[in-house]
Amino acid sequence: MTDKLTAKDFATSQEVRWCPGCGDYAILKSVQKALAENGADPSNTAFVSGIGCAARFPYYVNTYGFHTIHGRAPAIATGLKLAKPELDVWVVTGDGDSMSIGGNHMMHALRRNVGLKILLFNNEIYGLTKGQFSPTSRIGTKSPSSPKGSVDTPVSPGQFAMGCGARFFARGVDTDKVGMSDVLRQAHAFVGTSLVEIFQNCIVYNEDVFANFTERRNAANTQLHLKHGEPMLFGEDNGSGISFNQDTWSLEVVDASTSPDEVLVHDEGNAIVARMLIDLHLPVALGVIYRQPAVSYEDSFYGHHPSRMERKKSVRDFIKGPSSWTVK
Amino acid sequence: MNKNNDVESIVIRLAGDSGDGIQLMGSQFAVSTALAGADFATFPDYPAEIRAPIGTTFGVSAYQINLGGGPITTPGDAPEVLVAFNPAALKVSLPMLDKGALVVINNDTFTDRNLAKAGYDSDPREDGTLNDYQVVAADISHLNLETVKEFGLSKSEGGRCKNFYALGMLLWMFGRELGPVEEWIKRRLASSPIMRDANVKALHAGHAFGETAELSANLAQINLPTAEMEPGEYRSITGAEALALGIAAAGELADRQVMFCSYPITPASPLLHRLAHLAELGVGTFQAEDEIASICAAIGASYGGMIGVTSSSGPGIALKTEAMGLAVSAELPLVIVNWQRGGPSTGLPTKTEQSDLYQAVYGRNADTPIPVLSASTSGECFDMAIEATRIALRHMTPVILLADGYLSNAAEPWRIPDISHYDPIITNPVPDNDDSAQRKAFTRDPKTHGRAWVTPGMPGLMHRIGGLEKDIESGHISYDPANHQRMTDLRTAKVDAVADFIGEQAIEHGPDSGDLVVVGWGSTYGPIYQATRKTDTSFIHLRHLNPLPRNLGKLLARFDKVLVPEMNDGQLTTLLRASLSVEPVPFNKVTGQPFLIRELVDKIESLRGASS
Numbered sequence: 050m051t052d053k054l055t056a057k058d059f060a061t062s063q064e065v066r067w068c069p070g071c072g073d074y075a076i077l078k079s080v081q082k083a084l085a086e087n088g089a090d091p092s093n094t095a096f097v098s099g100i101g102c103a104a105r106f107p108y109y110v111n112t113y114g115f116h117t118i119h120g121r122a123p124a125i126a127t128g129l130k131l132a133k134p135e136l137d138v139w140v141v142t143g144d145g146d147s148m149s150i151g152g153n154h155m156m157h158a159l160r161r162n163v164g165l166k167i168l169l170f171n172n173e174i175y176g177l178t179k180g181q182f183s184p185t186s187r188i189g190t191k192s193p194s195s196p197k198g199s200v201d202t203p204v205s206p207g208q209f210a211m212g213c214g215a216r217f218f219a220r221g222v223d224t225d226k227v228g229m230s231d232v233l234r235q236a237h238a239f240v241g242t243s244l245v246e247i248f249q250n251c252i253v254y255n256e257d258v259f260a261n262f263t264e265r266r267n268a269a270n271t272q273l274h275l276k277h278g279e280p281m282l283f284g285e286d287n288g289s290g291i292s293f294n295q296d297t298w299s300l301e302v303v304d305a306s307t308s309p310d311e312v313l314v315h316d317e318g319n320a321i322v323a324r325m326l327i328d329l330h331l332p333v334a335l336g337v338i339y340r341q342p343a344v345s346y347e348d349s350f351y352g353h354h355p356s357r358m359e360r361k362k363s364v365r366d367f368i369k370g371p372s373s374w375t376v377k
Numbered sequence: 378m379n380k381n382n383d384v385e386s387i388v389i390r391l392a393g394d395s396g397d398g399i400q401l402m403g404s405q406f407a408v409s410t411a412l413a414g415a416d417f418a419t420f421p422d423y424p425a426e427i428r429a430p431i432g433t434t435f436g437v438s439a440y441q442i443n444l445g446g447g448p449i450t451t452p453g454d455a456p457e458v459l460v461a462f463n464p465a466a467l468k469v470s471l472p473m474l475d476k477g478a479l480v481v482i483n484n485d486t487f488t489d490r491n492l493a494k495a496g497y498d499s500d501p502r503e504d505g506t507l508n509d510y511q512v513v514a515a516d517i518s519h520l521n522l523e524t525v526k527e528f529g530l531s532k533s534e535g536g537r538c539k540n541f542y543a544l545g546m547l548l549w550m551f552g553r554e555l556g557p558v559e560e561w562i563k564r565r566l567a568s569s570p571i572m573r574d575a576n577v578k579a580l581h582a583g584h585a586f587g588e589t590a591e592l593s594a595n596l597a598q599i600n601l602p603t604a605e606m607e608p609g610e611y612r613s614i615t616g617a618e619a620l621a622l623g624i625a626a627a628g629e630l631a632d633r634q635v636m637f638c639s640y641p642i643t644p645a646s647p648l649l650h651r652l653a654h655l656a657e658l659g660v661g662t663f664q665a666e667d668e669i670a671s672i673c674a675a676i677g678a679s680y681g682g683m684i685g686v687t688s689s690s691g692p693g694i695a696l697k698t699e700a701m702g703l704a705v706s707a708e709l710p711l712v713i714v715n716w717q718r719g720g721p722s723t724g725l726p727t728k729t730e731q732s733d734l735y736q737a738v739y740g741r742n743a744d745t746p747i748p749v750l751s752a753s754t755s756g757e758c759f760d761m762a763i764e765a766t767r768i769a770l771r772h773m774t775p776v777i778l779l780a781d782g783y784l785s786n787a788a789e790p791w792r793i794p795d796i797s798h799y800d801p802i803i804t805n806p807v808p809d810n811d812d813s814a815q816r817k818a819f820t821r822d823p824k825t826h827g828r829a830w831v832t833p834g835m836p837g838l839m840h841r842i843g844g845l846e847k848d849i850e851s852g853h854i855s856y857d858p859a860n861h862q863r864m865t866d867l868r869t870a871k872v873d874a875v876a877d878f879i880g881e882q883a884i885e886h887g888p889d890s891g892d893l894v895v896v897g898w899g900s901t902y903g904p905i906y907q908a909t910r911k912t913d914t915s916f917i918h919l920r921h922l923n924p925l926p927r928n929l930g931k932l933l934a935r936f937d938k939v940l941v942p943e944m945n946d947g948q949l950t951t952l953l954r955a956s957l958s959v960e961p962v963p964f965n966k967v968t969g970q971p972f973l974i975r976e977l978v979d980k981i982e983s984l985r986g987a988s989s
Contacts, residue, residue: 061841063853095833097677108841108854113833115680116843117673118703124670128677128685129833131663132636136681136833154673157666350661358634360659364626364796367655372557373612373793374412 056081059091061111067102072223072249076170077109079226083233084112094137097126099151101143102177103170103249120151123158126165127346134347137237140167144185145175148204152184159213161346162241169206169244170223172251173258180254192254206246207327207338211320217243218323219337222263223250228274228335235337241345248333262333273329275336280305280312283332291329293322300325302332317341383600386445388453389547392470393462393483395429395438398540403440405544405561407788409553411613416447416604418903420971421786425643425726432486432494434465444551447604450754450903452787454973458550460543462486462517464495471501476509481546483539485518515590517543524582525575534572538579545583550599555584607792614791616755616784620714621651623762624686625658627712630763631770631802634659636678637686638671642693643726644782645716649688668696672713676700679709680842682832684766688714690782691733692723695740701775702745705868707842708819708828710769710776712762717781717899719969728969729783731899732945737777738923738952744865746872748772749923751779753902756791758784761920767802771878772871773827779922781944783900783971805829807838815840819852825878826871875924882926887915890935893985896961898922898949901942901972908977912985922952930957938962940984942977 059081067073084094094112098104100119107114117125122140130138140158147155147169158165174192175181182190182199185206189198210218217239221232229247236243248259262271273283273291281291282305290305290312300322303311316322323339344352351357389406393399400421410417420441429436443453455475461467463486474480482502492500501507502514521542525535541562548555559577566573587598628635637652637660639645653662661683665671668689675685689697694715704711717733719725737749748768752761758780765778807829808820818831818840831838840852848855849863887894887909894915897905902918909916915936919925933939933953941950942964950963964980966972 063841091839092836093834107843111839113839114841114843115707116841116845117676118699118844121669121673121700124665124673125677125680127670128636128638128663128674128679129681130677131661131674132634132678132681132683133832133834153666154670157670350663354656354661356657356659358659358661360629360634360657362657364622364629364658367625367658368612368622368793368796369610370612370614370618372408372412373610374414375610376414376606376608 054085054091056085059084059111061109063108065109066105068253070252071102072172072251073102073106073170075224075226076168076229076247076249077106079229079233080168081110083230083237084110086230087234087237089137089237093135094139095129096139096141097122097129098141099146100177101146101175103141103143104146106141120146120149121154122146123151123154123163123165123167127158127161127163130164130347131350134164134351138165140165142167142169143176144169144171144173144206145183148184148206148209155209156213159210159215159242159244162216162343163346164240165242166236167242167244169246170249171206171246172249172255173203174251174255176251176254205327206244208324210244211324211327211339215244215339216241216341216343217337218246218327218339219243220246220248220333220335222248222259222272222335224263225335232336235340239340239342241343262331271332273332273334275315275317275326275334275338277315277317277337277340280314282312300329384445385602386443386447386449387458387599387601388441388443388456389458389460390439390441390456390470390473391460392437392439392466394431394465395424395426395436396431397438397462398537399438399440399462402540402544403442404788405558406547407442408561408613409548409557410442410444410551411611411790412557413551413553414603415444415601416449416606416790417442417444417788418449418452419788420452420783423727432463432465432491434469434495437466437469439466439470444601445604446602447606449604450906451971451974454975460547462543464491464497464501467501468495468497471506474510478510479513480507480510481513481515483517484514485516513590515546515586520582520586521579524579528571528575530571530575535575538576541576542579542583545580545585546587549584549587551601552598555580606790609792611790611792613788614755615647615786615788616752616758616780617647617651617786619756619758619791620648620752620762620780621655623759624652624712624766625655625660626759626796626799627763627766627802628659628684629796630799631684631766631804634661634683635686636661636663636675636683637688638663638665638674638678639688640665640668640671640693642668642690644718644785645688645690645693645714647785648714648716668693669700672697672700672711675711676704676707676709679704679711680707680832682830682834684710684712684770686712686714688716690716690718690726691720691736694733694736698741701747702741702743703844704775705745705747706844706846708773710773710830712765712769713775713777715777715779716785717779719967725969727782729781729900729971730944730967730969731779731781731901732948732967733779734922734945734948734952737779744868746869747775747777747923748872748875749777749779750921751899751919752784753899753918753920755784755787755789759794763799763802768875768878770802770804770830771827772825772875773805773830774871779899781900807831807835813851814838815852816850818842819847819850824874826867826874873924876921876927879921879926881928882917882919882932884932885916885918886910887913889915889932891915892937893940893981894933894936894938895940895942895977895981896933896949896953897942901944904972904974904977905942907974908981911974911978912981914981919949922949925956930959933957933959938984940964940981942966942972942980944972
């Protein structure tokens with residue numbers, strides 16, 4: 050490419066049809082910006098989605114795009130990645146699409162480590178079907194289908210991913226441009242499945258469900274931005290830190306100024322700490338929580354294929370079977 | 378049966394416990410039959426359990442083979458030779474036999490315990506049950522163990538050689554060479570020399586037993602003629618083998634790689650296993666996490682420019698339904714193979730049926746037409762796989778190819794085709810004009826209505842596709858009422874247009890007008906062929922079920938009666954009645970077993986008797 054592309058080059062002519070004020074707008078901007086910054090080639094990029102508000106995403110990105118059926122995007126994207134391993138394949142999904150109807154496909158994409166960048170827009174509600182509780186909704190969520198409050202225990206996408214053998218798990222907040230830019234850059238560069246959970250505000254059906262940690266005025270005290278190799282510090286002037294309590298076998302907040310040696314240094318390859326970070330409530334852990342690279346599924350698939358999917362022989366060479374005879 | 382019989386054809390049934398190696402013995406006998414130049418058809422008939430309890434009637438595994446001068450098109454109605462490895466096998470198989478048949482039984486298994494397990498109150502060898510049959514009761518287990526004693530095997534290891542002992546006997550009866558089977562054993566058991574040598578010895582000993590026993594018993598050698606077959610090179614082939622080769626050939630003819638995505642299910646899995654061995658033909662096999670994922674991955678591969686293929690049986694096809702609609706909406710090529718089995722629900726997984734015709738033609742939400750084809754014989758699965766792919770790529774549509782459990786496993790001689798005689802499979806080119814990428818992707822051929830196959834990675838052709846209704850020209854999302862009507866009409870016209878490319882329906886044999894025509898589809902081809910030959914009746918066999926060939930209505934109108942035999946409750950009958958102005962006579966059988974020739978002959982004769 051001669052000219053460097055900008056975020057605008059990744060926008061389509063289609064009118065964006067999310068509700069005014071929806072967190073999806075901010076995510077769309079961040080993704081378009083990240084594609085430009087990361088040097089993505091639109092011809093060599095495909096966005097695949099399932100069903101839900103988030104799934105409209107591909108219509109608004111000027112790359113190849115496939116809006117498929119509910120929950121199945123990881124399966125379709127896996128087939129696409131196997132057919133074209135050099136392609137940059139993104140999956141856009143929501144909490145219902147990925148953790149409920151499509152939970153199985155998400156599980157198998159993660160454990161295979163297929164080279165997909167999966168963006169999970171988690172708003173803890175079904176938006177497009179008008180506000181029913183979702184698999185990530187908290188117990189007691191009042192909705193048209195749970196007027197007295199939901200009774201289901203919510204699933205944690207992060208714990209789910211770790212349980213499936215995911216190799217990359219990160220988190221971002223829809224409106225946090227800086228954090229999203231960093232997370233998207235790292236997810237994009239990862240070889241294998243990178244799963245990014247994005248806390249996304251549904252202003253119509255679940256407004257401010259994440260406000261306790263996303264509100265800017267208090268963000269410093271409620272968000273822990275993780276950086277590999279750096280101490281887990283947060284709060285005004287990084288005055289607080291995260292340490293491991295050996296008595297309770299859990300993470301806890303400590304005063305970083307009085308006990309700096311107790312503050313953990315983030316090691317993204319540590320699965321045990323990653324699981325504890327995922328469960329941390331305040332502050333909420335953001336950024337790359339876990340990264341443990343391994344060979345990608347498409348590399349294994351082609352590596353084990355006797356001719357790397359090339360046609361090296363003709364049907365003529367196989368058609369006779371183990372034995373044949375001639376009739377004269 | 379007299380000594381040194383000369384017969385035209387003969388039906389043999391081998392039956393025993395699931396663990397007796399019956400299927401192996403049968404398939405090796407089929408290969409030796411093929412090499413001796415006889416025509417044949419086989420019918421592996423086995424239980425759903427992998428190793429059902431020993432000695433029970435529901436654990437009986439059988440392999441039937443019909444061989445002779447031909448043309449042989451069915452595994453035969455009534456076995457003339459039965460080899461029963463235990464009382465249960467005898468109990469299950471005896472009702473299929475005509476009086477006078479030869480029954481070879483393994484004496485050693487006729488213990489009180491086994492007789493009780495098979496449900497015999499008294500010993501059938503002594504109570505007159507076998508009076509109307511010729512019986513050879515040989516101590517097969519015992520003779521075999523004596524034979525392999527020198528190898529120092531355990532009793533169970535030694536016992537495993539007995540199918541080759543029995544095969545040796547059979548090969549003697551039909552004057553077959555031992556060489557090819559011996560070579561096969563040596564190849565197969567190359568890594569365990571003791572078992573290899575023991576099995577070879579058992580094979581020879583069984584053959585020698587045939588020669589010796591002839592002196593004292595009524596075990597006689599049977600001379601079969603070689604078949605009159607078209608000159609050429611032949612091999613033995615099952616439907617799964619032929620379909621796998623056909624899919625690979627389609628890839629070669631289209632010069633595209635094939636991505637086969639499936640989830641294990643009986644009786645579809647043999648296709649996955651076969652294709653896994655054809656990798657060097659540019660074929661990839663992906664075992665998905667479920668049926669839905671398998672069709673979705675195939676759609677993803679088609680979106681990426683490979684030929685996406687998926688396969689299953691009825692219950693799995695049901696799960697794939699929503700994704701089929703996506704492929705229709707996105708106008709992507711896809712081949713869906715359905716190996717039909719007995720249903721509903723889990724039904725009879727290892728038994729055959731052709732009851733998914735409604736599912737294939739009608740079984741989707743909304744107006745979602747898909748072309749439907751069916752294969753008639755094991756060998757024909759090759760051509761139909763190519764035809765299905767050709768239609769999928771030409772019209773940019775999913776195509777359903779119906780086969781069934783019988784075809785999957787049944788072997789027949791197959792004249793090996795020359796792939797250079799097949800036309801290449803052409804795909805729609807990307808238009809060379811100034812349209813937007815979105816419009817280029819949805820530019821359709823006026824005759825086939827197939828769109829250009831624009832795939833991710835093509836420079837500058839970025840566009841969006843999906844399951845939402847789209848504008849007929851620009852391909853953008855559209856909720857416009859008139860556009861939805863046009864798109865619905867387009868999808869109907871596209872499938873209808875397939876009929877412009879498939880040629881006219883031909884008559885298999887018989888006059889092209891008269892009092893009666895028999896119309897079949899799928900694996901009932903064999904028995905209908907024989908029954909209509911025997912009764913001099915016209916026979917039409919359909920390979921294209923949606924759309925039907927253009928001339929079919931006119932053709933059927935020339936007959937007073939149309940008889941439709943099917944292994945279902947009347948599905949083609951309904952389809953013909955709905956699509957053409959005919960009122961067929963249904964003849965339905967849903968026992969999990971193929972039609973017998975004589976059942977069809979009786980039906981044809983009763984219809985003709987009634988009309989005269």
